[in-house]
Amino acid sequence: MRTHAVAIVGSGPSGFYAAGALLDSTDPPVRVDMFDRLATPWGLVRAGVAPDHPKIKSVSGQYEQIAARPGFRFFGHVCLGEDVSVEELLERYDAIIYAVGSQTERRLGIPGEDRPGSHASVDFVGWYNGHPDYVGLDPDLAAERAVVIGAGNVALDVARMLLLPDDDLRATDTADHAIEAFAASGVHEVVVCGRRGPVEAAFTTTELRELDHIDGLTPVVDPAQMPDAAGDENLPKAIRRNVELLRGWAEAGPDESAQRRMEFRFLRSPVAIVGDGEDGPVRGVELAINRLEADDDGRVRPVDTGERETVECGLVLRAVGYRGVALPGVPFDDGSGTIPHTEGRIEGRDREYVVGWIKRGPSGIIGTNRKDANETVRGLLADLATGAREDATIPEAGDVEEWLSGRCADLVDLDGWEAIDAHERTAGEGGGRPRVKVVHREHLMGLIRK
Ligand code: NAP
Numbered sequence: 035m036r037t038h039a040v041a042i043v044g045s046g047p048s049g050f051y052a053a054g055a056l057l058d059s060t061d062p063p064v065r066v067d068m069f070d071r072l073a074t075p076w077g078l079v080r081a082g083v084a085p086d087h088p089k090i091k092s093v094s095g096q097y098e099q100i101a102a103r104p105g106f107r108f109f110g111h112v113c114l115g116e117d118v119s120v121e122e123l124l125e126r127y128d129a130i131i132y133a134v135g136s137q138t139e140r141r142l143g144i145p146g147e148d149r150p151g152s153h154a155s156v157d158f159v160g161w162y163n164g165h166p167d168y169v170g171l172d173p174d175l176a177a178e179r180a181v182v183i184g185a186g187n188v189a190l191d192v193a194r195m196l197l198l199p200d201d202d203l204r205a206t207d208t209a210d211h212a213i214e215a216f217a218a219s220g221v222h223e224v225v226v227c228g229r230r231g232p233v234e235a236a237f238t239t240t241e242l243r244e245l246d247h248i249d250g251l252t253p254v255v256d257p258a259q260m261p262d263a264a265g266d267e268n269l270p271k272a273i274r275r276n277v278e279l280l281r282g283w284a285e286a287g288p289d290e291s292a293q294r295r296m297e298f299r300f301l302r303s304p305v306a307i308v309g310d311g312e313d314g315p316v317r318g319v320e321l322a323i324n325r326l327e328a329d330d331d332g333r334v335r336p337v338d339t340g341e342r343e344t345v346e347c348g349l350v351l352r353a354v355g356y357r358g359v360a361l362p363g364v365p366f367d368d369g370s371g372t373i374p375h376t377e378g379r380i381e382g383r384d385r386e387y388v389v390g391w392i393k394r395g396p397s398g399i400i401g402t403n404r405k406d407a408n409e410t411v412r413g414l415l416a417d418l419a420t421g422a423r424e425d426a427t428i429p430e431a432g433d434v435e436e437w438l439s440g441r442c443a444d445l446v447d448l449d450g451w452e453a454i455d456a457h458e459r460t461a462g463e464g465g466g467r468p469r470v471k472v473v474h475r476e477h478l479m480g481l482i483r484k
Contacts, residue, residue, distance in 0.1 A: 037063045037105070038418050039428050041127040043114050043361075045070040046077020047400045048390025049133030050097040051407035057103050059415055065105035065431065067127070071113040072166065073446045073478045074454060075101070077135055079400065081165040084191040085206035086198060088468055093400055101448060107431070109438055110446030115362030117442050124385060126434050129414055131387045132364060132373060132380075133407075136356035136396040140371075142183065146307030147352070150174070151316035155188050155353035162195055162216075164209030164471035174315070175219035177348020181319045183304050184353035185228030186236035192351045193224040197294040199249045207462065207469045223295045225345055227319070229303040229336045231326055232280045233261060238399075239275040245296060252292035255284035259300045301325065302343075303336060307350055318346040356396035370395060378410025379417075387414050444475065450482040457481050 040056055042049045045068050056064040074080055076094050083090050101108060112118060123130050139154035146152065151174055160168030175196075182193045195208075200217050208216070228235050232255075245253045260281045266274050280298065288295060302321040309317045321343050324336035358373070360366035365381060367374045372395055373388045380386040389407045391397075398406075429437075439445055446454075454472060461470035472478050 035062050036428075037065055038128040039126070039431070039434075040064055040066050040129045040131060040414070041123045042066060042068045042131045042133055043123075044068075044077065044133035044135060044390070044392075045075035045108065045110075046133060046135050046390065046403075047079060047093070047097075048135070048393075048403040048407050049077070049131070050075075050100050051404045052131050052133060052389045052411055053106060054096075054100045054103075055408050055411035056414075057100065057105055059411075062415075062418055063105075064415075064418075065107075067107045067109060067431075067434065069112040069114070069118075070108070070110050071116075073110040073444070073451070073475070073482075075108055075110070075451060077133075081160055081163045083163075083400075084159075084195060085163065085208040086194070086202060088206070090400065091207075091468070106448075107435075108446075108448040108451055109435075109442075110451060111444040112438065112442050118438075120361075120363040120386070126429050126437070127385075128418060128428060129385045129387060131389055131410065131414070132361060132392055133389045134358075134361060134392050136358045136371065136391040138357050138359050139352065140355040140357045142304060142352055142354060144304055144306055146309060146316070149307055149309050149313060149316050149350075151177075151309075151348055152307050152350040152352065155182075155184070155192050155351050156356060158192055158351050159188065162208050162212035164207075164212075164473040166473055166475060169209070169211060169473045173215070173349065175215055175221055175349065178220050179223045179225065179345070179347040180221050180349035180351065181345055181347045182224055182226045182351045182353055183319070184355070185226065185230070185234075185298075185300070186353060186355070187238055187241050188355075189226055189351075189353035190237055190241050192353055193226050193296055194245070194248070196221045196224050197248070197251050197296060202248070205466055207458075207467055207471055209471050209473055211473075221349065222293060223297065225297045225299055225347070227302040227304065227321060227345075228298070228300045229324060230334060231261065231300045232259065232277050232298075233269065233273055234326075234334055235276060235300070237276055239272060239279065242276055242279050250293045252289040252295055253283040254288045254295050254297040255280050256299070257281075257284040259298075260284050299345075301336065303338065305342070308344065316348055316350050318344045319350055320344045356391065358392045358396075378406075378413050385417075444479050446478075446482060454478055454481050 053066045139156045161171040182189045301324040306320040322338045323341040327337045358371035374381045389410045458469035
């Protein structure tokens, strides 16, 4: 039986889980070419997961095993829509899977959102993780207080990174430019604002609990914001644990000797990011004070009471969720920021499939992508089995590589990535760090060409 060829666009967790499931197939056998617009694979595992979470990042070991399997190739510095088109890939592959994640931010749509000193968490996270698109962000960390908008795990990540002790930070693979900026930072207090209450917050308990173990950091919660403990037993277990933790901090009160404070302020929606004039730097965030109301369907929503308060700060990080970006030549639903599909088969298209955040929206943990990718691959393999493409003339793997080399001056293959990886890990050894990231394209290419 002919070995079928599948292109996967995007090399984050969902792309790798899809690759693994495809390479498991023996009937028909499948080979996989994975593309990324960056030189380096692993998507959010490299450029999104907080650097002080090495355990979560260690999932990359699974992706290395998949990459080492026969039939797998990686091609970095290949951008769909710039270097290659959908039509060109369809001429060379039996199927395409889009695994590009959610590459931008959800907007707040409030005045002052783009003032200097107000950053989307997508950019800030990319900056401290050494994502080449964001190395130039250069956030001003001189202010004593920062405000983080949002009550999810990304909000916690950015708040924690701002308050992490220098020694802890220096043991991570945080990009060097960010380590130096954090070391010189004046930020000692971060106010994390959730528009609903502690019960509705999207934090996971493991991430919240971690705050108890960070040297010199005290979590701060106003007891008046906590719901009555009598209602705890009716809460789902995961939420109950969050509420108990937050209540514990509220009852204990802040440790006044701590050098750094992370305050949780609930029932607050930003209505404006304020500063001098229209585009002066951030001086504060104006917050609407909310009450909660249950909809007919039981969803609890925030309702503006009309009351306002302003928190003075010099830095705002907006962590209200990610959003997908349309790919040239691929259907896109602007409302949800995803590619419309049925069980991973893209609507109105043959031979095009989708996995991960660009399929289901920006939610879930890394492992969620395995089930998600399996669903898509099941459909894809079933479609291949119908034999619709049995007579297709798919070029040999070698011909495809030659075509790509002609297209992309800085093409990076698996050997190239392995050279980068080895260099980074070796560079980290002296300082007890997992790696020292290389962030500039010329430097990355220099490592490959030498
Ligand atoms: P998220 O979990 O969806 O949280 C987004 C937060 O922003 C929610 O609190 C949401 O409040 C709030 N929000 C949305 N629109 C808002 C608005 N207009 N004004 C004020 N607040 C607004 O998203 P995320 O934090 O970006 O995380 C994405 C996914 O990655 C999640 O599944 C998360 O668990 C996962 N993740 C996991 C880890 C980890 O496991 N360590 C780390 C990072 C991320 P409402 O609830 O009221 O909408």
